[in-house]
Amino acid sequence: MIIKRPFLSYKNLEGQKLPLDFFLDDDVVTIAKSLLGKVLVSRVDNRHRAGVITEVEAYRAPEDKASHAYQNKKTKRTEVMFYEGGHAYIYLCYGIHHMFNIVTGPESVAHAVLIRSFEPLQGEEYMIEARNKKGLDYRLTSGPGCAGQALGAKAHMSGASLLRDLFWLEDRGIQITLSDIVATPRIGIDYAEEWADRPWRFVIKDHPWVSRR
DNA sequence: TTGACGATAGTCT
């Protein structure tokens, strides 16, 4: 298979770090959509890695049954979700996968956006090593477990501020309009009953670097 | 202290 990359046209190699304000909007669905096309950067073990976010899911506690913070359930794991927006919520799934989420909204509002896929931009060699892969292909960073592993994210890093120097987001001028976005139901949450059908998974239309290809 | 259960992915058929 031919991998076309970069898929989008990238104007800037360096970008503007997203400020606190970006994460404080009360509407996590809107933030989820505006995260598409933003650049997620990690510097775990001083290894600079960056990728363009291509696939996300919004989780809106307290009413969203699919959220870990459903009914504002606060535990040692989920307390990070109640932080002010602009923090990373990282948790272990199936004992294997470290899932990377962005906490949004004001303090005590437990909204979060799961990063499901991104297109590698910088530090691909570190991602390949972290994933024990031979080379670059779509499976390197497509799917939430893969994305987290490629970033070097570990559950013990949960709570890290996205305004500091471990993980952060940048705007590098990539324009994603509403017509570039496809909305679908979220994946793997069949137990969430009526909330399972909410179209809160967002992907960049026709972008190859997304899960479930 | 215990046990059931995942916001999955990789391998094998």
Added chain:
DNA sequence: GACTATCGTCAAC
């Protein structure tokens, strides 16, 4: 398409 590795979390005992 089916199967399963693998372990922290959380609620119940």
